[in-house]
Amino acid sequence: MRGPTPTRRACYHFNMQVTINGERKELSTEKSVSELIELLGFKGRAVAVEVNRQLVPKKQHETRQISEGDVIEVVTLVGGG
Amino acid sequence: MSTIQTDLDSSLTVGGRTLSSRLIVGTGKYADYDTMQKALDASGSQVVTVAVRRERLVDKEGRSLLDFLDLSRYTILPNTAGCFTADDAVRVARLGRELLEQLDNPGQDWVKLEVLGDKKTLLPDPVGTLEACRELTKDGFKVLCYSSDDPIAAQRIRDAGATSVMPAGSPIGSGQGVLNPNNIRLILELLKSKEHGGDPNYPVIVDAGVGTASDVTIAMELGADGVLLNTGIAHAKDAVKMAHAMRHAIEAGRPHSQAALRHRQQSVERRDQLHPGRVRQGSEVRGQESGAGEMYQGPCLAGDSRRAVSAFVQSQTSCKCTRRVANSPLRERQLGGGSVAV
Numbered sequence: 551m552r553g554p555t556p557t558r559r560a561c562y563h564f565n566m567q568v569t570i571n572g573e574r575k576e577l578s579t580e581k582s583v584s585e586l587i588e589l590l591g592f593k594g595r596a597v598a599v600e601v602n603r604q605l606v607p608k609k610q611h612e613t614r615q616i617s618e619g620d621v622i623e624v625v626t627l628v629g630g631g
Numbered sequence: 632m633s634t635i636q637t638d639l640d641s642s643l644t645v646g647g648r649t650l651s652s653r654l655i656v657g658t659g660k661y662a663d664y665d666t667m668q669k670a671l672d673a674s675g676s677q678v679v680t681v682a683v684r685r686e687r688l689v690d691k692e693g694r695s696l697l698d699f700l701d702l703s704r705y706t707i708l709p710n711t712a713g714c715f716t717a718d719d720a721v722r723v724a725r726l727g728r729e730l731l732e733q734l735d736n737p738g739q740d741w742v743k744l745e746v747l748g749d750k751k752t753l754l755p756d757p758v759g760t761l762e763a764c765r766e767l768t769k770d771g772f773k774v775l776c777y778s779s780d781d782p783i784a785a786q787r788i789r790d791a792g793a794t795s796v797m798p799a800g801s802p803i804g805s806g807q808g809v810l811n812p813n814n815i816r817l818i819l820e821l822l823k824s825k826e827h828g829g830d831p832n833y834p835v836i837v838d839a840g841v842g843t844a845s846d847v848t849i850a851m852e853l854g855a856d857g858v859l860l861n862t863g864i865a866h867a868k869d870a871v872k873m874a875h876a877m878r879h880a881i882e883a884g885r886p887h888s889q890a891a892l893r894h895r896q897q898s899v900e901r902r903d904q905l906h907p908g909r910v911r912q913g914s915e916v917r918g919q920e921s922g923a924g925e926m927y928q929g930p931c932l933a934g935d936s937r938r939a940v941s942a943f944v945q946s947q948t949s950c951k952c953t954r955r956v957a958n959s960p961l962r963e964r965q966l967g968g969g970s971v972a973v
Contacts, residue, residue: 571685598729605725625726629696630682630712631657631861
């Protein structure tokens with residue numbers, strides 16, 4: 551009688567396709583909005599984030615997770631008339 | 632000798648706030664951030680406009696706009712420049728509000744609304760502008776709305792809830808000045824006169840196309856409550872001096888508009904008899920802008936002669952500043968007839 555079959559740990563390569571400021575990007579790990587801001591080098595700077603054309607207020611940055619296919623805009627203030 | 636104090640009516644009330652200056656200045660197109668900072672200071676402006684964009688524009692030292700703006704001094708007015716639909720303009724306005732909330736700036740619920748209809752001329756889309764104005768007003772924004780100089784369009788925008796209507800003097804960046812003063816007068820009459828159901832305190836701010844100090848004075852003499860400009864200062868050969876000129880131009884034009892002529896008909900007759908070269912309005916010292924020497928300033932039949940004299944003094948000061956920048960590239964474009972700046 552065969553013994554129990556050892557469980558194979560499932561292995562997969564995390565790959566999430568998103569669009570950030572008009573460019574297709576791949577995220578290799580799950581990210582919250584605040585983690586994405588840090589990844590883009592904007593930590594500590596005033597930036598506003600939109601996901602799928604909806605504003606994500608700063609108080610939701612830590613908890614809101616990025617999903618596959620999200621279209622993300624990260625904007626700041628620049629000179630203008 | 633004591634100085635007679637005259638109320639020059641230099642403060643502007645818009646959106647429930649009283650501002651110390653009737654000049655609003657943009658932060659774009661400067662040669663560098665240091666020049667921008669000095670020009671804003673020289674302008675005396677309390678409100679400055681900014682844009683909302685993806686990329687953070689940094690100088691060689693990695694500094695960005697916000698490193699050069701004293702947020703405790705200036706109220707930031709985000710614009711929706713580059714938006715060609717009402718939907719985009721509403722989204723950008725909300726992003727701007729979010730940014731100002733993070734920065735804790737008083738401009739949080741303000742927006743300079745622009746919904747453009749054409750990429751080359753940057754003329755406003757009247758339909759998109761109205762849609763966005765209604766939506767943003769409902770969302771609690773105080774909308775300072777860029778408009779054409781069409782008087783009926785201005786009325787519709789006011790009726791849609793705009794806190795201020797900002798008619799263009801001429802296309803954005805063109806430096807062509809106030810091309811149609813009659814339309815500006817009509818806008819002021821329709822929006823501010825009681826016989827048309829208007830409010831004398833409703834702010835009308837001329838925005839776009841203002842290129843010279845005399846353009847600013849003309850706008851104020853027509854009765855505008857303020858002027859917004861960017862390119863006219865930023866593209867000047869000496870932006871700081873030009874900012875000084877614009878500041879004095881505002882201070883010249885406002886007292887003039889307040890100093891009503893006592894005997895209007897008499898002044899018209901007298902005007903026909905005046906010796907050529909006699910100056911009647913502050914804006915008529917613009918001869919100095921093209922390099923003329925001192926101007927002869929004759930008497931004026933102003934109902935408030937103290938304000939009128941102040942206006943002339945400020946005009947002279949303004950022209951002394953603009954005379955030194957008379958050779959700026961922007962001036963050359965204007966004197967050559969002015970094409971739309973891209």
